[in-house]
Amino acid sequence: MQEFLQMGGYAGYVWSAYAITAVVLIATALWPGIRRRRLHAALRKRWQWERSE
Amino acid sequence: MWSFLHRLSSPPTFYRWSGVITPIFAVIAAALLLVGTVWGLAFTPTDYQQGDSFRIIYVHVPAAMLSLSVYMAMAFSAAIFLIWRIKLADVFAASFAPVGAAFTLLALVTGSIWGRPTWGTWWEWDARLTSELILLFLYLGVMALRSSLPERNQAARAAALLAIVGVVNVPIIHFSVEWWNSLHQGSTVSKLGRPAIDPSMATPLYLMIFGFMFFWLANAFSRARVEIVDREQNKRWVREALGDKAEMQRRAGEK
Numbered sequence: 001m002q003e004f005l006q007m008g009g010y011a012g013y014v015w016s017a018y019a020i021t022a023v024v025l026i027a028t029a030l031w032p033g034i035r036r037r038r039l040h041a042a043l044r045k046r047w048q049w050e051r052s053e
Numbered sequence: 054m055w056s057f058l059h060r061l062s063s064p065p066t067f068y069r070w071s072g073v074i075t076p077i078f079a080v081i082a083a084a085l086l087l088v089g090t091v092w093g094l095a096f097t098p099t100d101y102q103q104g105d106s107f108r109i110i111y112v113h114v115p116a117a118m119l120s121l122s123v124y125m126a127m128a129f130s131a132a133i134f135l136i137w138r139i140k141l142a143d144v145f146a147a148s149f150a151p152v153g154a155a156f157t158l159l160a161l162v163t164g165s166i167w168g169r170p171t172w173g174t175w176w177e178w179d180a181r182l183t184s185e186l187i188l189l190f191l192y193l194g195v196m197a198l199r200s201s202l203p204e205r206n207q208a209a210r211a212a213a214l215l216a217i218v219g220v221v222n223v224p225i226i227h228f229s230v231e232w233w234n235s236l237h238q239g240s241t242v243s244k245l246g247r248p249a250i251d252p253s254m255a256t257p258l259y260l261m262i263f264g265f266m267f268f269w270l271a272n273a274f275s276r277a278r279v280e281i282v283d284r285e286q287n288k289r290w291v292r293e294a295l296g297d298k299a300e301m302q303r304r305a306g307e308k
Contacts, residue, residue, distance in 0.1 A: 004095060008105035013170055017163040018090065021112040025086075025268065028155045029079075032275040039279060040295055043286055047297050 062141045064281045065290040071274045078271035085264030092257035100254075109167040111257055114241060115265040117160035120188060121223055123153035123269055127195070128220045131213035141277075143209045144284070146216060147199060148276035152269050154192035161185055172236050180233035184226040191219040205284075 007014045060066055093111035100107035127149040134142040164182070165175045176182065195212045202208035230237050241250050242258065250258065285291050 007108070008099060010104060010106040010108075010170060013106055013166050014094075014108050017109045017112055017166045018094070020162055020166075021116070021159055024155050024159050028152060028272060029268070031151070032272065032279050036275070036279045036282075039283055043282070043291075043295060044297070047292065 062139060064141060064144075064285055065288075065294070067141055068278060068281055068290075068294060071278055075271055075274040075278070078267045078274065082264050082267035082271050085260050085267060089257045089260035089264050093261065097254045097257060098251075103171060106167060106170045107254075109163055110241070110254075111261045113160060113163040113167055114258060115261045116156045116163065117185070118242070118262060119265045119269055120153060120157040120160050120185070121226060122266075123149050123156060124188060124192070124216075124223060125220070127153060128216045131216040134209065135213050135217075140284075141281075143213070144277050144280050145273065146213060147209075147280060148273040149269075150192055150196045150199075150212075150216075151276065152272045154189060154196065156265070156269070157185065157189040157192055161189060168236070174236075177236055179236045180229040181226065181235045181237040184222060184229050187222055188219075188226060191215070191222060195219070 005011060061070075089111060094108055097108070099105055127146050130142045130146040130149065133139055134146060161182075164185075168177075169175050195216050198215055199208045199212040202211055229235055230239050239249070242255075242262075282291055282295070
């Protein structure tokens with residue numbers, strides 16, 4: 001295990017490359033969901049408001 | 054055939070079928086990326102020249118390859134939009150840009166991290182590195198241009214033109230390692246017939262490439278779905294698709 005984590009002396013390079021990839025991919029994947037929730041909530045609110053007119 | 058394609062590309066139809074296929078693609082992407090990462094990090098032999106630093110290949114090469122494919126797909130959608138005025142093509146062009154920019158950023162950053170132990174430098178103004186950096190600026194330029202113009206159709210046309218002009222950079226990136234004396238090594242995967250990588254190291258690389266592909270499709274589809282709802286928010290089908298109760302009741306009353 002210790003040996004695996006050390007990556008033959010390249011631990012800093014290998015793990016940082018994978019960590020950055022994970023962060024960028026997760027952020028990219030989450031973004032549309034956040035936008036969708038915001039947009040759908042705004043639309044539902046507007047429709048409700050239109051009905052109460 | 055054409056009427057089928059026409060129907061497939063209408064926003065409500067796309068919204069319906071993409072609602073089914075997007076989560077499936079997302080699950081496939083997650084599975085491929087997970088298996089590929091574990092395999093590449095733990096179950097491949099150490100490279101005889103580069104030691105364990107070569108393992109960066111499993112994130113670097115897929116990101117770099119897809120950064121080019123996504124750009125071509127974006128420019129292709131942009132051309133379809135300009136020629137045939139198909140709205141969905143513009144939605145796709147807009148949805149491809151952020152994923153492509155993310156892949157390009159990853160290719161540059163992981164390449165830089167890999168370059169340090171391998172070439173002894175984080176960055177060099179080398180043909181391959183510089184042209185990939187220009188690709189990032191092209192993606193960012195296309196996105197900035199779209200958001201800076203207030204009128205949607207005008208913004209879409211300007212972004213489409215820039216995307217198409219930027220295509221000249223794609224062959225430059227691809228052939229840069231052959232045309233110029235570059236620090237960057239030649240291609241590992243695309244050599245026809247005989248890949249320059251041992252099969253024991255290649256399998257996780259292919260898994261990661263397909264994982265990035267499915268990630269791109271799932272991500273672009275979910276962006277496109279949000280974009281369509283935003284653009285067509287005053288249409289009745291959007292109200293129905295989002296389950297607006299008053300709209301449903303009105304429809305039921307009409308029957």
